Amino acid sequence: MLRAKRQMLLGGILLVVGWLVLFLIVLEVIPSSIWLNMLMYSATVVGFILGMVGAMTQVRINIHKHRQERQYDEYDEYDEYDQ
Numbered sequence: 001m002l003r004a005k006r007q008m009l010l011g012g013i014l015l016v017v018g019w020l021v022l023f024l025i026v027l028e029v030i031p032s033s034i035w036l037n038m039l040m041y042s043a044t045v046v047g048f049i050l051g052m053v054g055a056m057t058q059v060r061i062n063i064h065k066h067r068q069e070r071q072y073d074e075y076d077e078y079d080e081y082d083q
Contacts, residue, residue, distance in 0.1 A: 003057070004054045004058040005054065005058065006054070007053060007054030008050075008051050008054035008055055010050055010051075011048065011049070011050035011053075011054060015047035015051065017040075018040045018041070018047060019044065021040045022037070022040050022041075022044070025040075
């Protein structure tokens with residue numbers, strides 16, 4: 001669980017840094033170079049992918065945990081419809 005949250009946090013940081021540097025390039029605060037543009041684009045894409053993988057992992061963990069808890073429940077919410 002901690003690994004998924006760490007992935008989402010790292011992905012978010014990469015996204016924000018990539019967007020911030022690209023925004024500063026557009027405002028001409030930072031001089032534009034092809035290598036910096038490619039590096040920041042890569043950081044943005046990797047951050048997005050890493051964040052999405054972390055989010056999907058967190059959802060999978062929560063579904064698995066919920067199914068395990070529900071397996072041991074004595075009351076099933078669909079029991080009342082079986083009558």
